[in-house]
Amino acid sequence: MKRTRFGIGPAIALPAAVLSLATWLATSAWPAVFLLRFPAALRIAGAALIGLGLVLWGAGGVKVMRAYDRGELLTTGVYALVRNPMYAGWITLVFPGLALLTGWWLFLLIALLGYVMFTLLIHHEDDYLEGRFGKAYVAYRGRVNAVVPIPRFR
Numbered sequence: 358m359k360r361t362r363f364g365i366g367p368a369i370a371l372p373a374a375v376l377s378l379a380t381w382l383a384t385s386a387w388p389a390v391f392l393l394r395f396p397a398a399l400r401i402a403g404a405a406l407i408g409l410g411l412v413l414w415g416a417g418g419v420k421v422m423r424a425y426d427r428g429e430l431l432t433t434g435v436y437a438l439v440r441n442p443m444y445a446g447w448i449t450l451v452f453p454g455l456a457l458l459t460g461w462w463l464f465l466l467i468a469l470l471g472y473v474m475f476t477l478l479i480h481h482e483d484d485y486l487e488g489r490f491g492k493a494y495v496a497y498r499g500r501v502n503a504v505v506p507i508p509r510f511r
Contacts (some may be wrong), residue, residue: 362425365478366443372474373447373467380463393460403457410450413506417442430490432497439506440498441479448472448504475504 384391395403416435421443424431435442452468455461486494 362422364482365475368478369444369471369474373452373471376467376470377464380461380467383463384459384461391461391463393462395457395460399457400460403454403459406450406454407458408454410446410454412446413439413442413450414446417446428489430486430493430497432501435506437501440501440503441475441482442506444471444475444479445504445506448475449506472504479503 380391413435420431420434420436439445448468448471452464452471456464456468483494483498487498
């Protein structure tokens with residue numbers, strides 16, 4: 358896989374975009390099958406998840422682009438919460454939030470697809486970062502979750 362500043366993102370984003378379109382088409386065509394009615398509190402929670410996910414994605418994106426240009430390993434800020442905040446924002450927050458906000462439960466399948474693709478492909482980025490930063494990256498990888506933005510307890 359060719360190494361770019363976008364990592365494995367495009368390999369995850371394209372299938373997610375296609376599945377998002379399919380979700381919209383299926384839910385529009387057969388709402389009785391694909392649309393759930395959630396109470397307002399869950400829809401508000403969905404909007405909050407989307408907001409948090411976009412903040413996580415945006416903060417991670419700005420920092421990683423700068424660090425990529427400078428050849429730095431990021432381990433602070435959002436990168437202290439999760440090693441891959443841009444992927445985490447979409448997989449763990451935005452798509453589940455969209456499912457709650459819209460009632461389109463198929464968005465949960467997009468989150469699952471994103472997680473599976475992330476799991477299958479992230480070794481490309483991990484291998485690159487380990488080769489570039491050595492023991493510092495190995496130590497960081499050992500203490501910070503890859504995609505679930507919660508602290509590890511030992």
